[in-house]
Amino acid sequence: MPELPEVETTRRRIEPLLRGRTILRVEHDAPHKYRDTHLAVGRRVQALSRRGKYLMLHLAAGDAAEGDPHDLEFIVHLGMTGGFRLEPGKHTRVTLETDAGTLHFDDARRFGKMAVVRPGEYAGMPTLAAMGPEPLSDDFREKDFVALAREAGAVKPWLLSQKPVSGVGNIYADEALWEAGIHPAQTRLTAAEGKRLYRAVRDVMGRAVEAGGSSLGDGIGNYRQHDGVPGAYQHEHHAYGREGTPCARCGTEIVKTVLAQRGTHSCPKCQVLKERA
Template sequence: MPELPEVETTRRRLEPLLLGRRFLDIRHGDLRRYRHTEKALGRRVEGLLRRGKFLLFPLSGGLEMVVHLGMTGGFRLEPTPHTRVAFRLDQGAVFFHDPRRFGRIWVVERGDYREIPLLSRLGPEPLSEAFRFPEFWEGLRRSAKPLKGLLLDQRLAAGVGNIYADEALFRARLSPFRRGREVNPEEAQRLFQALREVLGEAVALGGSTLSDRTYQQPDGLPGGFQARHAVYGRQGLPCPRCGTPVARAVVAGRGTHFCPRCQT
């Protein structure tokens, strides 16, 4: 699933194409997944924002288009065999591509997320000034959940998913099995800093494109952070820190990669 770096990269690539443009036509065949899109017709795109893994498009007239890319969703500049939504603009067009059809689009009154409850529950953005260590530490020490599950929960830090949770835990030298309340302040500080570093580097490199090439930037280019993965997807390969084979387990229902020696 595209995570914060992939969604942020998509936002940055779309911004010069969509900002100030007006939707003339929006075509799709799924009213359940792509809700109220007719309300966006004739509206001008007034901004392109991101919240966690959601893209937010403020529209003229007080409306907002909210996009969640799901597992395989993304925007393309040309139609593909997996185009699900075609947006014709007063200048150009973009296409929502989604092979597995888990992506969702809503058009709502601006800020009214009653149809999208997760969006209202998101924690702070980990690359913003709102992401502060005291609150992060408090969230850890009050929880009996494993660290991997806490990072995926979206309330400690919005937008973190499987790839970047594994990479941040490796960089912080913390086991994904450790409970939040078992972490001391120095370890919590390492994890706090590791999240910011890993996510910042991934955004700078355009996110991670895995072997299935599901995620691509709108112009078709891959991300570059996959070349820096220390543990994610590297089961059985040597840990770049100590040489121990990278292990894989299931934590919080997700496949999790870690070094059994370095991460304690």
């Protein structure tokens, strides 16, 4: 599933194609998944931003806007396999035409969603409404994170909840926990563990963004950009998807387990589960 690095890369790559352009047509056949997209027609894209794993097109109000004089947000969640393409394909779900060209939203497994809403009106998107700070922003503060981690349950599901920090999914949770030397099921982190994990989250996310995210091929919907360029951070993975290979730190084989119904990768020697009184 595209996580923060992949969505941020998407934002950076398609922004030149959309910023300042007027949306002429949004075509799809699933109004329950792509809600109120007709409201975007006739509006100019003022900017593109990202919040966690959500991509946002900020739409200006104007005379051509249908029935709503306010600015709007066109929110896109890529789901597991969603991504934009320059040409239509067999998995194209949405066609977005502007006065400068057309982008096609492909989504093999159909988990992607879109919605056009008033800015900040996220009642139908509870994860977005309750999302924690961005991991590469000044709002993500070590002191706050460490305090929350001291009371947390199993740390990987806690990270995946998006509440302590936004944008961390299965891939980067495994990578950050490996880097911090913390077992994915560890509860109630000590101050030292919380500080290590805080630094690891920032480090892993920063490097993954610079590498353009991770492309992991399963033959269906492999993440890549609109022009076909894949990410490169998969070549730096130390835990995720590396079960049966030697740990880069100690040589012990990386193992795969299931935690909270998610495949989870860790080193049994470097990441020991500790009992807490």
